[in-house]
Amino acid sequence: MPHLHSQYNPIAKVIHWLSALAVFTLFVVGYWMVDLNYYSEWYKIAPHWHKSIGLVLLAVTLFRIVWKLTHSSPEIEGASWEKFSAKIAHTLLYILLIAVFISGYLISTADGRGIEVFNWFTLPGLGSFFENQEDIAGEVHFYLTYSLIGLALLHALAALKHHFINKDNTLKKML
Numbered sequence: 001m002p003h004l005h006s007q008y009n010p011i012a013k014v015i016h017w018l019s020a021l022a023v024f025t026l027f028v029v030g031y032w033m034v035d036l037n038y039y040s041e042w043y044k045i046a047p048h049w050h051k052s053i054g055l056v057l058l059a060v061t062l063f064r065i066v067w068k069l070t071h072s073s074p075e076i077e078g079a080s081w082e083k084f085s086a087k088i089a090h091t092l093l094y095i096l097l098i099a100v101f102i103s104g105y106l107i108s109t110a111d112g113r114g115i116e117v118f119n120w121f122t123l124p125g126l127g128s129f130f131e132n133q134e135d136i137a138g139e140v141h142f143y144l145t146y147s148l149i150g151l152a153l154l155h156a157l158a159a160l161k162h163h164f165i166n167k168d169n170t171l172k173k174m175l
Helices: 010-033 045-070 080-108 133-166
Strands: 115-117 121-123
Touching (some): 045 115, 080 133
Antiparallel strands (some): 115 121
16 A cells, blocks of 8 residues: 555544553553452452453454555655564554453453443353463463563654654654
8 A cells, every 4th residue: 555644644643542541551450450359449340441441442453453454654764674673563563452352351251251341232251262261361461461561662662762863753643
């Protein structure tokens, strides 16, 4: 697809920044809520919000992938290795996001119950697909989310490097 734009379009910008906010917020909340105990007032509230926001982010991410495939975006700036690295990093971000969503679903539905999304609807649970699904998916979810956060931070650092060191328009295109 040809690169005809000097800026990302407003929809891509909004989705990018809301997704970034949601990913980091979900990470912080997930990190915090693993230490909640049954007697905490947040014991049921925090997971409900975590799952609901996660599933909304899944829908936004799927929309974002379709949007990215059907709309042109500005050309990536930098040396050829930077362009290649950026494409790999963006692809890995999407793969990690989808894998995090799948592992979260497997944790939450291992007992066959669905996931209540903001009390709007219930995403059906399909039960357990393998022994110790909740524990194994929990471990996978843990490592995937740390990988996602690490790659997202690297992505942000690369944008800041382009802005402050290369002094190009990489960051400005998304602002």
